[in-house]
Amino acid sequence: MSETRIYNFSAGPSMLPLSVLEKAASEMTNYHGSGMSVMEMSHRSKVYDTIIKETEASLRRVLSIPEGYKVLFLQGGATTQFAAIPMNLLKTGKADYALTGNFANNAYKEALKFGDIHLAFSSKDTNFDHVPSQDELDIRPDADYFYICANNTIYGTEYHYDPVTPAGVPLVADMSSNILSKPVDVSKYGVIYAGAQKNMGPAGVTVVIVREDLLGNYPLEKYPVMLDWKTMADKDSMYNTPPTYGIYILGLVLEWVEQMGGVKAMQERAEKRAGMLYDYLDSQDFYKAVARKDSRSNMNVTFRTGNDELDAKFAKESMAAGMSNLKGHRSVGGMRASIYNAMPMEGVEKLIDFMKKFAADNA
Numbered sequence: 547m548s549e550t551r552i553y554n555f556s557a558g559p560s561m562l563p564l565s566v567l568e569k570a571a572s573e574m575t576n577y578h579g580s581g582m583s584v585m586e587m588s589h590r591s592k593v594y595d596t597i598i599k600e601t602e603a604s605l606r607r608v609l610s611i612p613e614g615y616k617v618l619f620l621q622g623g624a625t626t627q628f629a630a631i632p633m634n635l636l637k638t639g640k641a642d643y644a645l646t647g648n649f650a651n652n653a654y655k656e657a658l659k660f661g662d663i664h665l666a667f668s669s670k671d672t673n674f675d676h677v678p679s680q681d682e683l684d685i686r687p688d689a690d691y692f693y694i695c696a697n698n699t700i701y702g703t704e705y706h707y708d709p710v711t712p713a714g715v716p717l718v719a720d721m722s723s724n725i726l727s728k729p730v731d732v733s734k735y736g737v738i739y740a741g742a743q744k745n746m747g748p749a750g751v752t753v754v755i756v757r758e759d760l761l762g763n764y765p766l767e768k769y770p771v772m773l774d775w776k777t778m779a780d781k782d783s784m785y786n787t788p789p790t791y792g793i794y795i796l797g798l799v800l801e802w803v804e805q806m807g808g809v810k811a812m813q814e815r816a817e818k819r820a821g822m823l824y825d826y827l828d829s830q831d832f833y834k835a836v837a838r839k840d841s842r843s844n845m846n847v848t849f850r851t852g853n854d855e856l857d858a859k860f861a862k863e864s865m866a867a868g869m870s871n872l873k874g875h876r877s878v879g880g881m882r883a884s885i886y887n888a889m890p891m892e893g894v895e896k897l898i899d900f901m902k903k904f905a906a907d908n909a
């Protein structure tokens with residue numbers, strides 16, 4: 547099975563560790579002697595209760611989530627949270643957003659339906675090639691929260707610091723595409739959330755980590771109960787059926803992260819993988835890196851040749867060479883190598899070898 551696998555550079559859903567997939571396969575039809583698959587189990591059963599509790603406990607260990615934060619396992623993807631965030635957090639009706647790409651923009655557009663939303667920053671004029679520095683942020687001191695997209699999956703930019711907000715303004719971050727790739731000081735955030743399918747598991751589970759004092763402002767009489775974080779927190783994510791199988795796989799991925807040395811080790815690996823690619827990009831002039839140097843993502847590396855036909859040829863020939871999904875997103879063009887936690891170093895080495903050969907053949 548393993549020798550037919552290819553290096554999958556997909557932005558998401560994306561590669562999972564082979565050992566996780568093999569373990570899931572071995573437990574597929576009979577989980578721990580229960581006589582059934584995890585996907586056939588009642589979410590209220592004792593055996594499933596252990597799975598969800600252990601998954602939460604490992605997430606808390608891996609991310610060092612402090613006391614005073616709830617962990618929710620929800621459905622609907624990160625995109626559902628674009629609406630849930632203003633619905634749960636607006637009190638005065640004001641919120642500020644940093645516009646750094648497509649997903650930040652989608653979140654901003656949802657928020658506009660609910661309140662007075664101000665852009666504290668935008669890099670739209672330069673086609674989202676960078677994230678703001680602290681000095682560039684214009685956050686209103688009376689905003690109910692300040693929102694960032696921590697890693698811009700499509701453009702290949704990432705915050706390498708935790709933005710500081712005015713006193714009392716909680717920081718809210720979409721970490722869908724860089725969660726578990728480095729340590730994070732959760733205490734600096736009011737809300738961290740992420741769809742699982744980039745770096746945590748299969749599509750279908752969305753993790754929300756929320757500071758408890760931010761719960762309880764949701765107008766339940768007006769809005770759907772499913773998007774109320776407090777209801778979900780009070781019911782341990784089981785107001786209704788949670789995404790049971792996705793949570794189980796997330797548990798296996800977290801177990802793998804811990805075996806590998808935790809998020810510190812993930813960060814070292816990520817810096818090494820991305821560093822090799824950026825060093826190569828900086829050493830030649832056939833390809834151009836898309837993101838500004840100070841904002842480069844360790845998860846999604848964007849580059850182009852400057853010639854659309856050559857870019858298309860690159861995508862096609864790299865696929866034939868055993869590397870999939872290197873075509874860039876349509877809004878950026880060029881190429882994008884998504885190199886999440888599960889991407890082995892050899893995948894990036896193979897990509898760089900291919901890039902060198904392609905450059906030599908097409909220069």
Ligand SMILES: *Cc1c(COP(=O)(O)O)cnc(C)c1O
Binds near residue numbers: 558649699722723742
């Ligand atoms: C993929 C992605 C999303 C969208 O996630 P869905 O689960 O498809 O809703 C949102 N934000 C970021 C940063 C992403 O990478």
